[in-house]
Amino acid sequence: MIYMLGAILVAMVLVAFVVPVIRNRTGVVSHSESAQAMLNDQLGEVERDVARGLISTEDGRSATVEIQRRIIATDRRETLTSTPSGSGAWAMLLAAFFVPVAATILYLSIGSPMIPSSVFADRSEELEVLTRQDELTQRLFLQLSSEENGGATEGWLLLANAYMGMRKYDKAADAYGRVLGRDEATFVEFGQFAEALILQENGFVTPVAERALDRSLQMEPGNIAGVYYKSFALAQTDQIDAAYSLLTSRLATEDGLPAWMESYIAQANFYGEKLGKAPISLADYAPVLKGPTAEDVANASDLSVEDRNAFISSMVERLAARLEDKPDDLDGWLQLARAYTVLGDQDQALLAYRQAEPLAEALPDNDQRKALVRQNLQITK
Incomplete structure (x- = not known):
């Protein structure tokens, strides 16, 4: 041919x-x-x-x-x-x-006239997957819409999440909106509904989205998505200082090192630059990265040296005892390792990092706790 x-x-x-x-x-x-x-x-x-x-x-x-x-x-x-x-x-x-x-x-x-272009072949496969996704989501939409009870909540949430993955934010917002009036709707669904609307408008918080955020925060004050996108709404009305304070206040209440903190810090620094504030980092808010410092140790300054050391050791021992009952507490092991490091007990610090190693390896590669454990194990080897 x-x-x-x-x-x-x-x-x-x-x-x-x-x-x-x-x-x-x-x-x-x-x-x-x-x-x-x-x-x-x-x-x-x-x-x-x-x-x-x-x-x-x-x-x-x-x-x-x-x-x-x-x-x-x-x-x-x-x-x-x-x-x-x-x-x-x-x-x-x-x-x-x-x-x-x-x-x-x-x-x-x-040349190779009988071999299709690799770019065309890849594109054909991608188009086939997208077509299949469209067919499945359309079939699920028709099925849920035809049910007398309005369709199962789980089905609408599944459909909404699929639309979010396909970046069809208008359809995702419609699917989330189908369940907001139901008794089982939680702050999560209100937050996801608001997020879909905001992404549809390229980051602009519409009045409908802001009302959904307020409802989400009313149901669960301090929830991650609600606080994050509420800062967008505040910044839109030139309340930059309030937006910055909202994020930093939420960061200050977190004990561990969850992945969302990086997004919070990046957004807070975006607002802080407009306010002329110094940049913040994870170390300013994550106890795992800060650990007990020399200033923390000096809180018992009225005690003698012997009593102070005994007091600190007792605190560390209580933490170690708690971890024996909760060995899956990764943040606890990291905090214990940091405490031993401050006290100069490198052998115990190494043992704590080894306890944390299998827990950290199960984390995604972008989680800083994983890199933290690997780094300290290499240093102590």
Whole structure:
């Protein structure tokens, strides 16, 4: 099939080149020839006007000279731009024949006409997946819409999450909105509904989205999505300081090191830059990264050195005892390791990091606790 198409293309190219050449050789009147004929007619017309007395002899002579000048100029242009009837025409014919033939031979020798383009193949597979997703979501939508009870809540949430993954935020908001009036709706669904609306508007918080955020925060004060997007609403009304304080206050209440803290800190620094504040970091809010410091240890300054050390050791022992009952507390092991490090007990710190290692390895690669454990185990080896 590919060879037949190639032959057809070669034939089309040959026809495109040969026909104009044949026409030029069979006496087709050129633009220059028609112009000269018109100018000759004008010469005759001038002579007749002089003979009838319509124009003076001097005007007729001037007009005749101008027309003759144009005839000479036209003839000169024709000489410069005309296609040679001999070698030039044959050169065009030879090029029209050999160029596509040479290209075809080269492609057949080094190309792969039967193998589809890898980019096209990848794109075809991607389009097939997208088409399949559209079919499944449309089928689920029709099924839920046709049910007498309005469709199961779990089904609408599944559909909404699928639309979010497909970046069809308007449809996701519609699906989330179907369950907001039900008794089982929680702050999560209100927050997800607001998020879909905000993403649909490229980060702008509409009045409907803000009301959903307020409802979400009313149901669960301090919830992650509600606080985050509420800061957007505040910033939109030039309440930058309030938006910054909202995020930093929520960060201050967190004991562990969840992944969402990085997004909070990045957004808070965005607001802080507008306010002229110094950048903040995870270490400012995450106890795992801060750990007990020398200042924390000095809180028992009224005690003697021996009593102070005993007091600190008892605190560490209580933490270690608690971890024996809750060995899956990754943040607790990291805090214990940091405490031992501050006290200068590297052996116990190493044991704590080893206890934390299997828990940290189960985390995503972008979780800083995983990198923290690996780094400290390498240092203590």
